[in-house]
Amino acid sequence: MNTSKPPTMDLQNLNPSSLKSRFATRFLRALTKINAQKPISPSSPTEIFQRYRRIKVAADKSMAYSVRSRRTWSRATLWRLRTRSPRSRLATLARRSSVKTRTTTVVDKTSHGKENKEERGAGLGVEEEELRELVPGGEAMDLCNLLDETAHYIKCLTTQVQVMRTIANLYSLD
Amino acid sequence: MESNAGTKETRSNLTASDGGEVTAFESLQFTDEIHRLILAPTTDNSSSFTALLELPPPQAVELLHSPDSPKLIAASPPNVEDFQGSFRFPSNSGLIERDARFSLFSGEANNSNEKRNSPESKNVSANPEKNVKSEPAETESSQPLVSDPTVEKRSIKRKDRENKVKGSTKKSKTVANENSEDAEKLPYVHVRARRGQATDSHSLAERARREKINARMKLLQELVPGCNKISGTALVLDEIINHVQSLQRQVEFLSMRLAAVNPRIDFNLDSVFTSESGSLMDSNFPSLVMPAIWPEVQGNGHRQQYQHQWHLDTLQQPVWGREEVCNNYITPENSLLTYDSSANSATLQANHLKMEL
Numbered sequence: 001m002n003t004s005k006p007p008t009m010d011l012q013n014l015n016p017s018s019l020k021s022r023f024a025t026r027f028l029r030a031l032t033k034i035n036a037q038k039p040i041s042p043s044s045p046t047e048i049f050q051r052y053r054r055i056k057v058a059a060d061k062s063m064a065y066s067v068r069s070r071r072t073w074s075r076a077t078l079w080r081l082r083t084r085s086p087r088s089r090l091a092t093l094a095r096r097s098s099v100k101t102r103t104t105t106v107v108d109k110t111s112h113g114k115e116n117k118e119e120r121g122a123g124l125g126v127e128e129e130e131l132r133e134l135v136p137g138g139e140a141m142d143l144c145n146l147l148d149e150t151a152h153y154i155k156c157l158t159t160q161v162q163v164m165r166t167i168a169n170l171y172s173l174d
Numbered sequence: 175m176e177s178n179a180g181t182k183e184t185r186s187n188l189t190a191s192d193g194g195e196v197t198a199f200e201s202l203q204f205t206d207e208i209h210r211l212i213l214a215p216t217t218d219n220s221s222s223f224t225a226l227l228e229l230p231p232p233q234a235v236e237l238l239h240s241p242d243s244p245k246l247i248a249a250s251p252p253n254v255e256d257f258q259g260s261f262r263f264p265s266n267s268g269l270i271e272r273d274a275r276f277s278l279f280s281g282e283a284n285n286s287n288e289k290r291n292s293p294e295s296k297n298v299s300a301n302p303e304k305n306v307k308s309e310p311a312e313t314e315s316s317q318p319l320v321s322d323p324t325v326e327k328r329s330i331k332r333k334d335r336e337n338k339v340k341g342s343t344k345k346s347k348t349v350a351n352e353n354s355e356d357a358e359k360l361p362y363v364h365v366r367a368r369r370g371q372a373t374d375s376h377s378l379a380e381r382a383r384r385e386k387i388n389a390r391m392k393l394l395q396e397l398v399p400g401c402n403k404i405s406g407t408a409l410v411l412d413e414i415i416n417h418v419q420s421l422q423r424q425v426e427f428l429s430m431r432l433a434a435v436n437p438r439i440d441f442n443l444d445s446v447f448t449s450e451s452g453s454l455m456d457s458n459f460p461s462l463v464m465p466a467i468w469p470e471v472q473g474n475g476h477r478q479q480y481q482h483q484w485h486l487d488t489l490q491q492p493v494w495g496r497e498e499v500c501n502n503y504i505t506p507e508n509s510l511l512t513y514d515s516s517a518n519s520a521t522l523q524a525n526h527l528k529m530e531l
Contacts, residue, residue: 031432051433059429127411134418144383147390150414154397157421164428171435 019066019156024163026062031167034058057081063160072145073153076137 015021034054061081067074131146132138135153138146371377395401395410398417404410 048430048433052430055432056426056429059425125408127408127415130415131411131418134415134422144386144390147387147394150418151390151394151397154394154414154418154421157418157425161421161424161428164425164432168428168431168435171432 020159020163022066023063023156023159024167026065027059027163028167030058030062031055059160059164063156067152067156071149071152072137072141073135073149080136 034051060077064074064077064081069075069078128143128146131150132141135146135150138149141149371381391407391410394414395404398414401410401413404413
């Protein structure tokens with residue numbers, strides 16, 4: 001694992017370079033921006049839903065930014081967030097030309113992904129496919145790297161959940 | 175090459191190994207032996223190659239079919255010299271990583287093949303059975319070799335050696351090298367492979383890959399709570415998948431919660447995460463009492479509701495921690511109730527958040 005975070009949640013000052021603090025800073029900034037944009041009394045479900053979407057995107061984005069491009073899943077998340085559906089074809093082409101991946105084949109999530117899977121030899125069946133779908137960017141990796149990415153992804157998700165829960169508790173305390 | 179074909183066949187047929195896998199303790203004894211072997215003098219006698227080459231397959235077969243372990247011991251020690259500098263033998267994962275690196279040693283292997291073969295060849299020309307026993311005497315001056323663990327170790331070493339040799343076969347096309355490798359393998363084939371496993375390079379690579387995957391799975395098992403007791407890759411993967419899914423769902427729930435809750439205060443982030451945060455904490459310490467009092471004053475119904483709804487799983491330490499702190503401070507300090515400037519409350523909340531995190 002390439003990042004560190006304080007092991008306990010006690011009354012210490014944060015390690016400013018830990019994953020947790022990096023994520024918390026970014027996410028709080030994004031959150032305040034979102035709150036500042038809209039009037040703060042969304043009673044209708046649609047407004048709440050919109051805010052929910054924005055907040056979720058902000059959370060994923062800030063976590064991926066905290067990890068930078070060190071990990072395949074963070075790169076995939078950032079790419080996914082940047083190029084969402086309207087520009088899908090152009091985006092795929094752009095990605096193919098610019099992104100250097102470790103795999104030898106080009107990453108096209110729809111058609112080539114299956115070829116990759118078959119080439120990888122005897123995998124572990126259905127679970128492996130599911131894992132690939134869950135972990136962003138997992139389609140183009142061999143099982144070994146996929147397990148690595150999964151471990152890091154789980155660690156980051158846990159941090160994300162912790163920070164978000166703390167913030168939500170604080171907010172709801174008023 | 176008929177001799178090549180012959181040796182390959184015999185090699186694949188024989189899987190006489192001592193079974194079992196290398197355990198950590200063997201590695202310790204191993205490195206000592208390796209050092210000793212390295213220090214053993216090597217003779218340079220290229221003319222004895224051909225003698226080795228002429229060892230007919232039937233003799234090799236005879237050697238192979240003699241399953242006595244003491245004889246097998248002869249196998250690896252001379253070959254160890256090829257390693258010349260990397261003595262990290264040890265755990266399975268170390269062995270496995272070696273697969274990836276054998277290309278580095280192909281050059282060395284090529285160079286030292288000749289040297290190494292010469293001591294063997296001398297013995298080979300003599301009685302083949304004695305050959306096997308006398309080699310140790312030649313290359314290892316004072317080592318007792320008869321125990322089975324050493325044979326096991328050696329067999330694993332042989333596997334590595336084999337990897338390197340195979341690496342060099344792949345890389346170097348020179349006939350001399352190939353001949354020397356085949357010739358050198360002749361007396362030792364029977365310890366090369368593990369019992370019941372194929373010895374071609376593909377399956378070795380496959381095995382190495384599988385070991386890597388198993389190592390990663392173990393790490394994942396430690397990460398995911400409750401996975402330690404489960405055995406079997408598929409079930410563990412199922413658990414991992416469930417865990418990832420639940421984490422993703424939690425993120426969604428929490429963002430929904432954040433969207434629904436109205437923040438009355440904007441966080442003043444600059445004050446939280448700057449270097450002066452230490453002093454801020456000190457100066458705002460009395461104001462930390464406020465959060466405990468606000469729920470009473472403002473009678474927030476939301477809080478109860480959300481806390482009941484969203485207490486989903488075990489990561490509840492932040493909530494408990496904060497409640498403890500608050501309880502310590504719920505001494506009625508009514509003078510502070512007048513305090514409501516947003517700037518101060520922002521820093522207050524920010525410091526609170528900092529404490530939590």
